[in-house]
Amino acid sequence: MLKDLLIKNRSYRGYDRSVRMNHSDLEELVELTRYTPSSVNKQPLKYHIASTEEEVMAIMPYTLWAKGLKELHLPFPGTEPTAFIVISQDLSIDSHDSYQRDVGIVAQVMLLGAVEKGFGGCMIGSFNKAGIKELLGFDETIDPKLVIAFGKPAEQIVLIDTDESGSTAYFRKDGIHYVPKRKLEDILN
Numbered sequence: 001m002l003k004d005l006l007i008k009n010r011s012y013r014g015y016d017r018s019v020r021m022n023h024s025d026l027e028e029l030v031e032l033t034r035y036t037p038s039s040v041n042k043q044p045l046k047y048h049i050a051s052t053e054e055e056v057m058a059i060m061p062y063t064l065w066a067k068g069l070k071e072l073h074l075p076f077p078g079t080e081p082t083a084f085i086v087i088s089q090d091l092s093i094d095s096h097d098s099y100q101r102d103v104g105i106v107a108q109v110m111l112l113g114a115v116e117k118g119f120g121g122c123m124i125g126s127f128n129k130a131g132i133k134e135l136l137g138f139d140e141t142i143d144p145k146l147v148i149a150f151g152k153p154a155e156q157i158v159l160i161d162t163d164e165s166g167s168t169a170y171f172r173k174d175g176i177h178y179v180p181k182r183k184l185e186d187i188l189n
């Protein structure tokens with residue numbers, strides 16, 4: 001059921017590195033994006049799959065995780081993701097900035113696909129664009145928009161309703177990661 005997949009699809013920041021997602025699994029996730037809508041059907045997005053240990057660990061320093069829990073320096077050493085997909089906009093197809101919406105759609109679709117396969121991931125919007133471009137050898141037409149980490153989740157994440165304070169800040173207690181979500185009555189207007 002879609003709701004079950006959505007609930008399982010959390011932002012995981014710790015992975016079991018003994019279980020790798022292979023390249024064909026990741027290609028299947030990219031293939032899913034071919035069935036998503038795109039503004040004016042331009043489809044300007046391109047995908048770089050990083051699935052080797054070497055490339056994944058080279059990308060890691062360019063990514064920033066859990067700004068809200070900076071002091072933890074997640075992911076803990078040894079629990080890094082085992083793959084990344086870098087979503088870029090091919091500016092030679094269309095350079096308009098409205099395609100950030102397309103990016104959100106394809107990102108969620110790929111993450112749901114990963115969850116369906118027993119994996120999980122985390123969107124990384126805080127990344128060093130210049131560093132990633134140089135590392136991956138992208139020319140000036142390929143503009144990275146979002147990085148997604150993938151792997152076998154090794155974290156317990158619990159969704160909770162926001163309390164009276166209304167705070168949406170995620171937090172950790174006894175090793176469990178809690179994510180407050182606004183209640184239905186709070187998001188209807």
Ligand SMILES: Cc1cc2nc3c(=O)[nH]c(=O)nc-3n(C[C@H](O)[C@H](O)[C@H](O)COP(=O)(O)O)c2cc1C
Nearest residue numbers: 009010011064065066067122123124125126170179
């Ligand atoms: C567009 C976007 C960018 C994000 N960028 C980052 C990021 O750079 N680093 C990170 O650790 N989490 C990132 N996240 C994950 C959010 O922090 C996460 O969605 C939020 O804490 C709620 O947790 P949940 O996804 O498990 O519901 C991003 C999420 C979105 C939607």
